[in-house]
Protein backbone atom coordinates (compact mmCIF):
# COMPACT_ATOMS: atom_id res chain seq x y z
CA UNK A 1 0.00 0.00 0.00
CA UNK A 2 1.10 3.55 -0.71
CA UNK A 3 3.74 2.66 -3.33
CA UNK A 4 2.56 5.32 -5.75
CA UNK A 5 -0.78 3.61 -6.31
CA UNK A 6 -3.66 5.90 -7.24
CA UNK A 7 -5.95 6.39 -4.26
CA UNK A 8 -9.10 8.35 -3.59
CA UNK A 9 -9.61 10.21 -0.37
CA UNK A 10 -12.49 12.06 1.23
CA UNK A 11 -11.82 15.66 2.25
CA UNK A 12 -14.08 18.45 3.43
CA UNK A 13 -13.59 22.11 4.27
CA UNK A 14 -15.34 22.87 7.57
CA UNK A 15 -17.76 25.78 8.05
CA UNK A 16 -14.98 27.99 9.49
CA UNK A 17 -13.06 27.73 6.20
CA UNK A 18 -16.12 28.51 4.08
CA UNK A 19 -17.16 31.41 6.35
CA UNK A 20 -13.66 32.91 6.19
CA UNK A 21 -13.52 32.75 2.39
CA UNK A 22 -10.65 30.26 2.29
CA UNK A 23 -12.17 27.75 -0.16
CA UNK A 24 -10.32 28.98 -3.24
CA UNK A 25 -6.97 29.16 -1.50
CA UNK A 26 -7.23 25.63 -0.10
CA UNK A 27 -8.59 24.06 -3.31
CA UNK A 28 -5.71 25.79 -5.14
CA UNK A 29 -3.17 24.11 -2.85
CA UNK A 30 -4.69 20.70 -3.54
CA UNK A 31 -4.68 21.28 -7.31
CA UNK A 32 -1.17 22.74 -7.34
CA UNK A 33 0.09 19.63 -5.57
CA UNK A 34 -1.06 17.73 -8.65
CA UNK A 35 -4.03 15.97 -7.11
CA UNK A 36 -7.30 15.67 -9.02
CA UNK A 37 -10.60 16.94 -7.61
CA UNK A 38 -12.71 13.98 -8.61
CA UNK A 39 -15.95 15.44 -7.18
CA UNK A 40 -16.80 18.58 -5.19
CA UNK A 41 -20.00 20.03 -3.74
CA UNK A 42 -21.12 22.68 -1.22
CA UNK A 43 -23.38 21.00 1.33
CA UNK A 44 -25.12 21.69 4.63
CA UNK A 45 -24.42 18.61 6.76
CA UNK A 46 -27.32 17.20 8.76
CA UNK A 47 -26.79 16.04 12.33
CA UNK A 48 -27.37 12.44 11.14
CA UNK A 49 -24.63 12.74 8.51
CA UNK A 50 -22.21 14.34 10.98
CA UNK A 51 -22.85 11.62 13.55
CA UNK A 52 -22.26 8.94 10.90
CA UNK A 53 -19.10 10.62 9.64
CA UNK A 54 -17.62 10.95 13.13
CA UNK A 55 -18.99 7.62 14.42
CA UNK A 56 -15.47 6.52 15.53
CA UNK A 57 -15.47 9.49 17.97
CA UNK A 58 -18.85 8.77 19.60
CA UNK A 59 -18.53 9.10 23.38
CA UNK A 60 -15.44 11.34 23.31
CA UNK A 61 -15.64 14.59 25.27
CA UNK A 62 -15.33 16.71 22.09
CA UNK A 63 -17.96 14.82 20.05
CA UNK A 64 -20.91 17.18 20.59
CA UNK A 65 -18.77 20.30 19.97
CA UNK A 66 -17.48 18.72 16.75
CA UNK A 67 -20.97 17.79 15.46
CA UNK A 68 -22.28 21.28 16.29
CA UNK A 69 -19.39 22.89 14.43
CA UNK A 70 -19.61 20.85 11.22
CA UNK A 71 -23.39 21.40 11.01
CA UNK A 72 -23.14 25.16 11.72
CA UNK A 73 -22.88 26.24 8.07
CA UNK A 74 -22.02 25.01 4.60
CA UNK A 75 -19.06 22.70 4.07
CA UNK A 76 -17.17 21.96 0.84
CA UNK A 77 -17.16 18.19 0.24
CA UNK A 78 -14.49 16.71 -2.03
CA UNK A 79 -13.21 13.42 -3.33
CA UNK A 80 -9.54 13.87 -4.18
CA UNK A 81 -7.57 11.41 -6.28
CA UNK A 82 -3.90 10.83 -6.98
CA UNK A 83 -0.82 8.79 -6.07
CA UNK A 84 -0.90 8.13 -2.30
CA UNK A 85 -3.67 10.74 -2.02
CA UNK A 86 -4.59 9.69 1.53
CA UNK A 87 -1.14 10.17 3.04
CA UNK A 88 -0.34 13.19 0.88
CA UNK A 89 -3.49 15.02 2.02
CA UNK A 90 -2.91 14.14 5.69
CA UNK A 91 0.58 15.63 5.48
CA UNK A 92 -0.69 18.73 3.66
CA UNK A 93 -3.34 19.42 6.31
CA UNK A 94 -1.00 19.05 9.30
CA UNK A 95 -1.63 17.98 12.90
CA UNK A 96 -5.21 17.88 14.25
CA UNK A 97 -4.32 20.43 16.93
CA UNK A 98 -3.38 23.61 15.06
CA UNK A 99 -0.93 24.48 17.86
CA UNK A 100 1.10 21.46 16.75
CA UNK A 101 0.54 21.93 12.99
CA UNK A 102 3.69 23.01 11.16
CA UNK A 103 3.67 26.32 9.26
CA UNK A 104 3.22 25.47 5.59
CA UNK A 105 0.47 22.98 6.36
CA UNK A 106 -3.15 24.03 5.86
CA UNK A 107 -3.96 24.01 9.58
CA UNK A 108 -0.55 25.46 10.41
CA UNK A 109 -1.26 28.41 8.14
CA UNK A 110 -4.99 29.01 8.72
CA UNK A 111 -6.18 27.56 12.06
CA UNK A 112 -5.85 28.17 15.80
CA UNK A 113 -8.73 26.09 17.17
CA UNK A 114 -8.86 22.27 17.41
CA UNK A 115 -12.60 22.14 16.59
CA UNK A 116 -12.66 24.91 13.97
CA UNK A 117 -9.56 23.45 12.33
CA UNK A 118 -10.49 24.23 8.70
CA UNK A 119 -10.31 20.83 7.03
CA UNK A 120 -10.78 17.11 7.51
CA UNK A 121 -9.16 14.36 5.44
CA UNK A 122 -9.68 10.61 5.85
CA UNK A 123 -6.88 8.80 7.69
CA UNK A 124 -6.95 5.40 5.91
CA UNK A 125 -8.28 3.74 2.74
CA UNK A 126 -11.09 2.17 4.82
CA UNK A 127 -12.19 5.51 6.33
CA UNK A 128 -11.87 7.22 2.94
CA UNK A 129 -14.31 4.74 1.34
CA UNK A 130 -16.69 4.79 4.29
CA UNK A 131 -16.72 8.59 4.56
CA UNK A 132 -17.10 9.37 0.82
CA UNK A 133 -20.07 6.97 0.60
CA UNK A 134 -21.98 9.05 3.18
CA UNK A 135 -22.03 12.01 0.77
CA UNK A 136 -21.34 10.81 -2.80
CA UNK A 137 -22.95 8.23 -5.02
CA UNK A 138 -20.53 6.12 -7.06
CA UNK A 139 -21.96 7.53 -10.31
CA UNK A 140 -21.12 11.09 -9.14
CA UNK A 141 -17.48 10.03 -8.98
CA UNK A 142 -17.56 8.37 -12.41
CA UNK A 143 -19.86 10.28 -14.73
CA UNK A 144 -18.00 13.61 -14.68
CA UNK A 145 -14.81 11.98 -15.91
CA UNK A 146 -16.17 9.57 -18.50
CA UNK A 147 -14.03 9.75 -21.63
CA UNK A 148 -11.52 12.17 -20.05
CA UNK A 149 -7.84 11.33 -20.63
CA UNK A 150 -5.35 11.28 -17.75
Ligand code: CMP
Pocket residue numbers: 057062066096114115116117119120121
Ligand atom coordinates in the same frame (compact mmCIF):
# COMPACT_ATOMS: atom_id res chain seq x y z
P1 CMP B 1 -10.97 15.89 12.11
O1 CMP B 1 -9.81 15.59 11.25
O2 CMP B 1 -12.20 16.42 11.48
O3 CMP B 1 -11.35 14.58 12.96
C1 CMP B 1 -12.00 14.63 14.21
C2 CMP B 1 -12.12 16.03 14.73
O4 CMP B 1 -12.43 16.17 16.10
C3 CMP B 1 -10.80 16.74 14.59
O5 CMP B 1 -10.53 16.98 13.23
C4 CMP B 1 -11.02 17.97 15.45
O6 CMP B 1 -11.62 19.04 14.74
C5 CMP B 1 -12.03 17.50 16.48
N1 CMP B 1 -11.49 17.51 17.83
C6 CMP B 1 -11.87 18.34 18.80
N2 CMP B 1 -11.19 18.11 19.93
C7 CMP B 1 -10.35 17.10 19.67
C8 CMP B 1 -9.38 16.40 20.44
N3 CMP B 1 -9.13 16.70 21.70
N4 CMP B 1 -8.69 15.41 19.83
C9 CMP B 1 -8.95 15.08 18.52
N5 CMP B 1 -9.85 15.72 17.76
C10 CMP B 1 -10.55 16.71 18.33
